[in-house]
Amino acid sequence: MIMPIIPALIAWGIVTAVVVNIAEFSSGWAPAEALSETVGPMIHYLLPILIAVQGGMMVYQMRGAVVGAVATFGTIVGSDWMLGDDGEIHMFIGAMIMGPLAAWLMKKLDALWEGKVKAGFEMLVNMFSAGILGFVMIVVGFFVLAPPINWLMEVLGNAVRFLVDTGLLPLTSIIIEPAKVFFLNNAINHGVLTPLGINEASGESGQSILFLLEANPGPGLGILLAFSIFGVGAAKATAPGAAIIQFFGGIHEVYFPYVLMKPALLLAVIAGGATGVGTNMVFDAGLRAPAAPGSIIAVFLQAPTSSYIGVALSVILSAGVTFAVAAVILLSSRKRDLEANEDKFSAAVKKTESNKGKSSSHLANLSAATKAPAQKITNIIFACDAGMGSSAMGASVLRKKIKNAGIDGVTVTNKAIAALPGNADLVITQQQLTDRARSQEPQAVHVSVDSFMNAPEYDDVVALVRESEAKQDGSAPEGGSAQDGSSPASTPGGRSQPAGSAAAGGVATDTRVRSDSQILTLAQVRIHSGSASQDEALSEAAEILGSAGAVTEDYLAAMKDREATVSTYMGNELAIPHGTNDAKSAVKASALSVTRYDGGVDWSGEKVTFVVGIAGVGDEHLEILSKIAELFADESEVARLKQASSEEELLEMLSAVNKG
Template sequence: MTTVSAETKRTGGARVVVQKFGSFLSGMITPIIPALIAWGIVTAVVVNIAEFSTGWAPAEALSETVGPMIHYLLPILIAVQGGMMVYEMRGAVVGAVATFGTIVGSDWLLGEDGQIHMFIGAMIMGPLAAWLMKKLDALWEGKIKAGFEMLVNMFSAGILGFVMIIVGFFIVAPPINWLMEVLGNAVAFLVDTGLLPLTSIIIEPAKVFFLNNAINHGVLTPLGVNEAAETGQSILFLLEANPGPGLGILLAFSFFGVGVAKATAPGAAIIQFFGGIHEVYFPYVLMKPALLLAVVAGGATGVGTNMVFDVGLRAPAAPGSIIAVYLQAPTSSWIGVGLSVILSAGVTFAVASAILLSSRKRDLLATEDGFSAAVAKTAANKGKSSSHLANLSAATQVPAQKITNVIFACDAGMGSSAMGASVLRKKIIGAGIEGVTVTNKAVASLPGNADLVITQQQLTDRARAKEPQAVHVSVDSFMNAPEYDDVVELIRESEAQSSGSGSATAADTTDTRESSAGGVATDTRVRSETQILTRSQVRIHAGSATQDEALTEAAEILGAAGAVTGEYLSAMKEREATVSTYMGNELAIPHGTNDAKSAIKASALSVTRYDGGVDWSGEKVTFVIGIAGVGDEHLEILSKIAELFSDDAEVARLKQASTEEELLQLLSAVNAS
């Protein structure tokens, strides 16, 4: 769990744009890496059999699969994944068709001059065709006469696929051929002049700030695949995957670090080197930015060693584990690859050790350990939750007192915190822990006597100012955050370490509570006579929507129910600009800021299901539940919704409901008093 403040995410800025672009490319490439590995294995088998059995018919027959796999199968799989990310299976189909036109167009242009494998073409045409399909469907959604939907859907996709074949063949293929030639010549120049190690100046810092995916999947993987198809291996696959620099950093901290960083480094080294999870060493570098010099020096050493021994990999090594690296390395490259890892780790260790020793006295005298802040910054840079970073953060927390008063805090105290509190209560009860109060509040209303405060990352600074003595846990989503299990363990540890003198209890708070059967205090709610959720407030859409469209619809439903005024939509958008209301399990619960209370006239919910999905600040959402709450009237119903959406089986049932009436019936428990 992330336990200190994290930077507020901004929608603008070059770093965020590059990071999102890289993450999208990674989302297309990573799922098809097993196919790349399979292609590499087929290639290795064919080559090895050919060496020992010249002219063996089965080997020659098997070799016929190598070319079509790399030239057709892999790019089309990328296009399918890219189209799926934009518009599910409908987008995947038109994306694959469009990419086929680009592949054939490239071959037609090159003629006898060879082939360029259209990885970049697939990364363009797959999402582009899917996006166009999505926009076309939106034009006539709800306007097709009953009985003609399938006819229109089938022919519109087919016609668009045909058009995109033409676009790919004549318009997209020529510039991609030119671009691949330019990039290939640039890499050849760096290799011929011995300057390829200088790429570490860009790649190693980019890894630490999660900006490497754009370089790796946008440039290195397509070029590496082309080179490997021609020569059987590519050094480009080793520019980023080498685990040596990360190992060197973690070994240096194991010997010369201080505090929590020193204690966690050995375990992180095992995860990084053998598990291939490189992100676990990023906080150690961010803790001392001068260590960027160490990873750059180590990375350049590894690249230089690979050049000297003329080694490479058959396909990308994913994850970047030493095991994955060796599985992808031809036997002729084993010695060179091994030396590159050893030397890069050694150089990084030497430079990092010198940096750590130069500041060791100052670090030992420091009153605060900066490691937890570095973990939080790494999590913020990544932009989404990571169980590996969460485990590093958990090691920084040592409860000073028994934890009995846990508060979930969100911006308005209106929805997300109430749902998170419900999920954690259930986990604590299930763990058999008693005497722990779990409540929710707005950040501005924190009372100052909490033992543990849970917030979204963007709100931790504000919460820490209100509750400086508390343990602070930051999460990305309140619904199914992996940090909840760590919180349960923290509570258990605090009980074990407690001297029995006790600490703040439920009696210290101003809320009226009653004890549940599991020993976890819950808020006593005053319920309204009217229903908060009615049939008119439930909708199902077969297509997708933008986040703005979903927010507008939620506000319109709440307005039609007489729950809010017209100003509430602006407050909902303001809330999203500050902190996302994405909860996990395909659920978002948009609501206004704490300052928007005057725009709420009555308590109500809206439930809208978008079967085509909504891109909610980078997360896929199917259910959008708008919230308006007067006092605490809506909180009990949110607790019940939290229980529903924390259960994957229940979410699946809600997604399968065919009508609004059926969906309301499945949600009927939330309206029960």
């Protein structure tokens, strides 16, 4: 609930900083005084209501968001009414409770009379039921929820003041630093420290030390520097890159596996965290607003000028103390680690992913880096469920990257996971499919991506290929480079075929295939000024393919089954829905459909403007699909496609790529 509204918190922090700085250098300047009027309403009303909107949206989409926001307003005003002239409490915690609660009640109420309202009265019932529930929840928030929230915030505030006054605040690192490693950091930081910090920062001080208790990048930097010098194996090799991501990118989770592989390192991060907190206390340093993500850049952007020295020293000293303690721990076990030669780091990465509870591209990159190729990488396969769409486009994008990198002798092909031959050097899959692919290709290096179109992992793959070349003395395969379609690719039967052939899973080059104009015609290109739901977009794609005589009526169900398993969102506002591997019988001919929704489509949480429906017999459709992939890999080209004024112009842009 908090993370999506962090930009609004940052905006509030910037407004506050601008007002304060102008006030320091001017006396009673009218525009500055006028601008200062936005600070209070933003923090007291806008930010809590945004949290409620997000919480309600998560439970019951926009209907839940509206009711949650209305209910939270009652909680805010109820708190103010109770406190009177004794100050005010910003209802962040109240919003985190009331937003989802009101949305959940709305969802349950709607379920009671679903299908029972007479035709013509649906809008009346929907509008008044939400309005009445909103009124009821205003009353509940005003009289029932506001009192305990006020009491809770007072207790927590008093506890923080006690720790500050007695000099015990550094002891919070004993809880915060281990909690970060086990992915309780956001719950502690944004669930507790952010509401308390905002209350403190909105006062006379204009800053709060609480924003730095969890966000300080120093302890993580210290751990990664220690591994860069004193670590062994994959942990040492990956630590320098992880340090850059953690310190400048603010992605703290990349250092968690390093701690988990040696739990004694918790002592190092606790010592470093406590040192940073103590330093900030000594220099009375703090931030105006949360630093999210916890990058050194974000930290200094939110720090007032009076806190620069204290904040800088807190980061430096916390990193230094963490590094020193971690170095002692790593050196004491270095000999055993070298002799054991165990892949503990890979297991720690998996444990971290398990703690997080969902996939992470940053952790996936660490996983990919932990397994150095045992042989020269010459055979790269993109694998997806059906092998007809997303993998083909991803292969086209990577093939071009490898060509631009000047690498020869590498084949980049695509296949269905079930058709993986068992001899790949490197396999790329969407994260949900990696385990299946690993069982088919246990000896290969596996790389997981969120999307095939613009995955940052492609640069890592190019680096892995270069590394494997450097480690091996063998020459490249005969026949030229894979990227120009002339390199031979090994097939399961031991025969050699062109990488661009159907058997190799690449782009078909057989002269007997149908032309692009038959695969994608003007009748199969549409532009809509409005938006659509994902189901509506799937239905339209299936309808276009059906009208082209390419699929049967059963294909729509197969497309929905595919989305239920793995999303066909590719990145860069593109989705390429197609059937599952079991739906081959529903495909009668190769065809594509292209639909542009200027109002956008919510595609499993991602914004999609272009929906390219796919039906493929063999590899007939892959040539034009590869062209489309190269278009959508370039954001400037996507912008041009969005500006096409007609279906004819859009078709020309899509079919003109790489011609000549």
